[in-house]
Amino acid sequence: MEYGKVLRFHRVKQGLTQNQLAEGIISPAYLSKIENDQTVPAFEVLELLYERLGLDFHDSSNSHPSKEKLKEWYEAIVFKDKEKARALKDELLQEKETHNNHHLYIYFELFRIRYLLLEDEVEKAYEVWKSLKQHRDTFDEEMEFYYHLVVGLLQYSSGRFEESFQSLMQAKNHSASITLMLMDWEVSDLYYVLGLSTSQASQISASVFYIDQALEIYQSRYDLEKSAECHILQGINYSKLKNYAKSLENYNVARKIALQTNSRKQLNLVYTNIGTLESRLGNRQSAISNYIKSINYFDYDDTRYKKSSLLPTIHGLILEHYRIGDYDGASKWIQKGNEELKYLKSESYYLHFNFYKLLINNDDSLESHLEDILIPYFQQRREYNYIIRYSMVLADLLEKKRMYKKSSEYLRLAIQLLNKHSHLGGILL
Structure with a gap:
């Protein structure tokens, strides 16, 4: 057992200095050596230090029953079983060892970060992470694995995909030394989240692997x-690689599975993504048809899911109706989108929907709206596909006004980004 790490963890947790813990037992310098595993003190000394911290010297958590319950909780979180995850969290919070045992507390907090992300409580997840960082030097290899994994997921949730990938790769490196401790579902989960981060970071071949x-x-x-x-x-991924046949093949396999399992959420996602694929191929009516099918499978009262799936689908319908010159159809979906925004509060989609409203109405403010609001907003968020789209619209408007120099600047911006970021995304769970 790593007594030094346990002592340091509880000392820091209780807000004690090394002088306060060591007083009357050993010197602070000797305590520092113990905490850094530079010496092995007599059991009598350890017992006195543990007693001062209110700990049981003979307790061991490596095979503690609560560790098994923690892993059961983590599995429920990974598989997004919210009901079970909530119940197990409440049970764990009632157990004294969850708070007082070094190993159990660390694992609880690590898993709680991912639980909070599941519950869409991102700010709270960051708070837990910031608090947990002070105990980093007490982590063993297994804790390091989970730490880098949840940090990668935190970064992913904030749109920092390259950083997310780097953190997840560190988790993968730590996993090599704890292979026997990991369940197969944990290994597959690591590969899956690596696939997510690399896909969003435009490392498509890595994501496919x-x-x-x-x-x-x-x-x-x-x-x-x-x-x-x-x-x-x-x-x-295959759509981004422009292998559209392979892309559609994967969507159809997913659709068959979703029909077999009666998963309306996955059917919703499949049809949304097929609609996006058909849009890229210029098949307007097919794109609209698939977007409508997607909406017909949408019946979830989940704010985060609605933002990530329903709003993009409505956006797609507006775009496709506009492209075929059906402005009444586009206006109908703009109205539907704005109704959803009353509850979902998304600045990005408010701007998207408002853009098409201005465009359809030939509003005189459209040019300044693009230049002063839309393009800077998406530049700040590094959403390159929308910077490209709106820059090309602005370039066209400026050209019609014979403002050729300014038009060429925005056209050049769009072309540069097209060359650098040729991949367009899809909709994920």
């Missing part, structure tokens, strides 16, 4: 739901 690794494990477990998620992501 990681998702294939995850899919192999999910299929061996006959986990149909997770397998469908993998096929949806692979559909997005």
